[in-house]
Amino acid sequence: MPIVIDHVSKDFGAFHALDDVSLTIEDGTFVTILGSSGCGKSTLLNMIAGLSSPTRGRLMLDGIKVTKPGPDRVVVFQQPGLYPWLSLRDNIAFGLRMQSAARGIDWRRVDELIEIIGLRGFEQHRPYELSGGMQQRVAIARALVMAPRVLLMDEPFGALDAQTRHTMQQFLLDLWDRIKATVVFITHDIDEAILLADRLVVMSARPGQIALETTVPLMRPRHWDMSLEPGFLDLKRQAMDILSA
Amino acid sequence: MTGSATNEANTESPAIQADDTSIADPAAPRSGWRHVSRLTTILVMVGTLIVWQIVSDLHVFPPIALPSPIMVWAAFTRLLLAGYGGHSLVGDIWISSVRIGIGFAGAVVIGVPVGLVMARINLIFRIIDPFLQFVRPVPPLAYIPLLVVWFGIGELPKILLILIGTIPVIIIGTMSGVKATPPLRISVAKTLGATERQIFRHVILPSALPEIFTAMRVGIGVAWTCLVAAELIAASEGLGWLVQYAGQALQVAIVIVGIIIIGILGYAMELLIRLVERWAVPWHGRG
Numbered sequence: 001m002p003i004v005i006d007h008v009s010k011d012f013g014a015f016h017a018l019d020d021v022s023l024t025i026e027d028g029t030f031v032t033i034l035g036s037s038g039c040g041k042s043t044l045l046n047m048i049a050g051l052s053s054p055t056r057g058r059l060m061l062d063g064i065k066v067t068k069p070g071p072d073r074v075v076v077f078q079q080p081g082l083y084p085w086l087s088l089r090d091n092i093a094f095g096l097r098m099q100s101a102a103r104g105i106d107w108r109r110v111d112e113l114i115e116i117i118g119l120r121g122f123e124q125h126r127p128y129e130l131s132g133g134m135q136q137r138v139a140i141a142r143a144l145v146m147a148p149r150v151l152l153m154d155e156p157f158g159a160l161d162a163q164t165r166h167t168m169q170q171f172l173l174d175l176w177d178r179i180k181a182t183v184v185f186i187t188h189d190i191d192e193a194i195l196l197a198d199r200l201v202v203m204s205a206r207p208g209q210i211a212l213e214t215t216v217p218l219m220r221p222r223h224w225d226m227s228l229e230p231g232f233l234d235l236k237r238q239a240m241d242i243l244s245a
Numbered sequence: 246m247t248g249s250a251t252n253e254a255n256t257e258s259p260a261i262q263a264d265d266t267s268i269a270d271p272a273a274p275r276s277g278w279r280h281v282s283r284l285t286t287i288l289v290m291v292g293t294l295i296v297w298q299i300v301s302d303l304h305v306f307p308p309i310a311l312p313s314p315i316m317v318w319a320a321f322t323r324l325l326l327a328g329y330g331g332h333s334l335v336g337d338i339w340i341s342s343v344r345i346g347i348g349f350a351g352a353v354v355i356g357v358p359v360g361l362v363m364a365r366i367n368l369i370f371r372i373i374d375p376f377l378q379f380v381r382p383v384p385p386l387a388y389i390p391l392l393v394v395w396f397g398i399g400e401l402p403k404i405l406l407i408l409i410g411t412i413p414v415i416i417i418g419t420m421s422g423v424k425a426t427p428p429l430r431i432s433v434a435k436t437l438g439a440t441e442r443q444i445f446r447h448v449i450l451p452s453a454l455p456e457i458f459t460a461m462r463v464g465i466g467v468a469w470t471c472l473v474a475a476e477l478i479a480a481s482e483g484l485g486w487l488v489q490y491a492g493q494a495l496q497v498a499i500v501i502v503g504i505i506i507i508g509i510l511g512y513a514m515e516l517l518i519r520l521v522e523r524w525a526v527p528w529h530g531r532g
Contacts, residue, residue: 049436071438081429084528085451095437098447128531146437 002027002149002182003048008057010043017043019207020057025150025184025199030176032185033201034193036243040208041186045154048184049075061149071095074143075152078159080135082127088138089114089123095146113141116175133164137171150182157192166224169195173222190239191227194218200235202242211242312498317505320498329499330490332482338506341472341483344400345514348407349468356412357457360419365445377413385410385471386478393479403475410471411464418460422453455529458522462515469511484510 003025010018018040025031035041046052047059050069059066061073074095082091090097092113096105114120117137119130127135136156143151157165169192176183176196187193193200194216202212217231226232294314300306301313308316324334363370385406392402426449434444476485484507491499522529 051432051435069435069438071436073436075432075436077429077433079429081427081433083430083448083451084531085454085526094434094447095439098434098437098439098443126528128528142437152436 002062003184004060005044005048006058006060008044008047008054008059010040010047010052011055016207018054019209021208021210022057023201023210023213025182027182028180029198030183030185030196031199031201032187032193032197033203034187034190034239034243035203035208036188036205039203039205041188041203042154043208045075045152045184045186048150049073049152051075071099071146072149073152074146074148075154076136076139076143076156078155080127080132080139082135082138082142084127087124087126088119088130091127091138092142092145094142099146109145113145116178117141117171131164132160133168136160136168140172140175144179144181148181150184153183153185155186155188158187158189165192170224172196177221190236190243193239194232194235195222195224195227200239202239204242204245212238309495310497312501317498317501320496321502324499324502329487329496332487334487334506337482337484337487338510341476341485342510344403344475344483345407345465345468345472348404348472349411349465351404351408352411352415352464352468353461355408356415357419359412360416360457361423361450361453363416364420364423373416377416380409381413381417385467386474389475389478392475398479398481402479403472406475407468407471411468414464414467415457415460418463419453419457422456422460423449425456426452454526455522458518458526458529461518462522465514465518466511469507469514473507 003023005021005023005025008018008021009016021040021044033041033044043052047054048066050066050073053067066073083094086094089110093105093107093110096110111123114123117140119134119137119141122130122134127138130138140156157168160168173196185193185196193202195218197216200212200214200216201210203209204211214235216235218226218229227236298313298315301308301311301316305311312320328334328336359373363373388406388409389402392405396402396405430448430452431444434448439447472483473485473488476483477489480486484503488500488503488507491497491503
């Protein structure tokens with residue numbers, strides 16, 4: 001039971017961003033949190049990451065209260081945020097380097113991830129020499145190399161064009177089938193939320209509350225044409241009702 | 246695009262291969278225009294020289310006030326061979342370059358760390374900032390009499406003037422570079438478990454580099470202003486002295502030679518900094 005969100009609220013001055021949110025995220029599940037902008041879903045993710053703290057309630061990871069960021073809860077943000085002075089390989093190894101001296105880095109793991117994200121041959125490229133989709137794959141590899149307890153993803157494909165986003169969603173599905181990590185994925189895209197998730201959480205806005213929490217009735221491995229299945233469409237209709245309310 | 250990677254842990258998977266590998270080359274489409282603009286520059290310079298020659302040949306102004314380009318060139322070759330006022334031209338260029346080199350290097354070596362510390366520690370900022378704000382708007386010229394009284398007319402007051410004039414530019418540029426670090430870069434480092442010290446060393450410092458170099462390019466111009474000002478008033482050699490001394494003797498051609506050399510050297514130093522910048526900060530404007 002890695003993550004327990006226990007009656008968490010977050011206020012920004014008089015604005016109630018999150019109101020009494022409780023959620024348990026099981027090991028090895030892919031959880032998507034779906035909501036329109038301003039529903040507090042990124043606020044929730046930032047609190048799991050330890051980048052901000054709740055006004056009321058508490059967040060626990062393996063029974064320990066979350067108080068600050070840590071490499072066991074790495075975040076992939078909407079923008080890749082790669083370091084332009086480092087090569088692709090050094091970007092992926094950044095977190096490892098922060099944890100240990102340079103000679104302590106397990107370069108085999110770094111190179112294995114470069115292989116997995118399909119960017120072999122680009123090791124020495126600088127980030128600005130890569131396309132947006134490639135950069136975001138590097139950001140994902142940079143997070144995964146830390147072997148985090150939970151991978152937090154804050155609309156990681158939101159800044160990409162439609163075609164690249166589609167490719168990246170399939171990339172993430174294939175990747176997840178390999179690594180079966182615990183993932184919390186924030187999005188405002190209904191199709192993306194259902195397609196990727198084991199557990200789907202839909203949030204309503206002002207104040208941010210959980211309106212629906214359910215299991216996605218689709219088999220794995222997933223593929224895009226599953227978005228035409230009845231189970232998918234039922235869930236999509238429910239989610240749309242909540243988001244448009 | 247099916248999930249064929251599922252069962253093949255370490256083999257290449259077509260589903261997750263790079264299919265968006267286009268690499269941008271920002272310089273490519275502009276190269277045609279670059280030739281045109283360079284030609285324009287050369288044409289304007291040649292045109293200016295021709296107009297200058299014509300105007301002085303027409304004797305609109307007396308030749309002593311406006312020597313022709315040919316006369317200036319002759320003055321330059323004489324200066325190069327025989328020197329002026331007991332100094333060789335190369336010697337004047339050398340001593341001015343040394344003063345600039347030491348004063349400017351001192352400003353960078355002191356200014357960058359001070360700027361970094363000021364940006365990080367509020368107390369230090371509160372201590373140093375009032376002095377900075379006071380020194381900055383005072384024209385360097387105003388310090389010369391004071392520096393001469395305190396340190397005489399040797400090398401020290403000239404180097405100090407360059408330092409005083411340049412250091413605020415470097416400090417302020419460094420501070421603004423630190424503060425302009427994109428918050429995302431810091432958040433990423435935090436979630437990857439970096440400590441405050443590591444974030445400063447591995448994220449903020451490299452992020453500040455482009456602005457530090459911009460400050461250095463502005464600073465080298467300020468340094469030249471200070472140098473020439475110091476040499477005009479309290480020197481017996483150097484390019485500023487050459488211009489001043491020749492002017493007093495109404496040797497306008499030599500004055501113009503001095504001005505052109507000061508301009509070329511200043512430009513050359515800026516180009517040198519730009520070259521170092523391109524090597525040290527290749528991501529500038531692209532990151």
